[in-house]
Amino acid sequence: xxxxxxxxxxxxxxICNGGSCMKVDAENVTQAIRKSIKELNLDDQYHTVRxxxxxxxxxxxxxxxxxxxxxxxxxxxxxxxxxxxxxxxxKTKDSNHFLYQFGENTIASDSIPTKKRKNQFNNK
Numbered sequence: 001x002x003x004x005x006x007x008x009x010x011x012x013x014x015i016c017n018g019g020s021c022m023k024v025d026a027e028n029v030t031q032a033i034r035k036s037i038k039e040l041n042l043d044d045q046y047h048t049v050r051x052x053x054x055x056x057x058x059x060x061x062x063x064x065x066x067x068x069x070x071x072x073x074x075x076x077x078x079x080x081x082x083x084x085x086x087x088x089x090x091k092t093k094d095s096n097h098f099l100y101q102f103g104e105n106t107i108a109s110d111s112i113p114t115k116k117r118k119n120q121f122n123n124k
Contacts, residue, residue, distance in 0.1 A: 013063055021057070031077075
């Protein structure tokens, strides 16, 4: 296993590989995210971490992006290159996969009561 030079890392992507996420293809999503990072020449700037359950099972598979503390949901392997491009462009809040950003009062999830939920396609 290669050692990552953390001095050059600008973003860390925590990809859930807990039980519920694994049931909806999290392993392949993890590999597709890593492949997309490499294809977009972002390997030195992005670090991925495969986690156990991070507690958003209803929105699986999920990913948390640091340092922005943005959460993405319902990620599919065929969407990973677009998602990585959105992350790199700073457009995760405009993504159809946007779930939540720490500090906000609403979450774009069907598992949250309506009064706390943003419309997934109108979350500005």
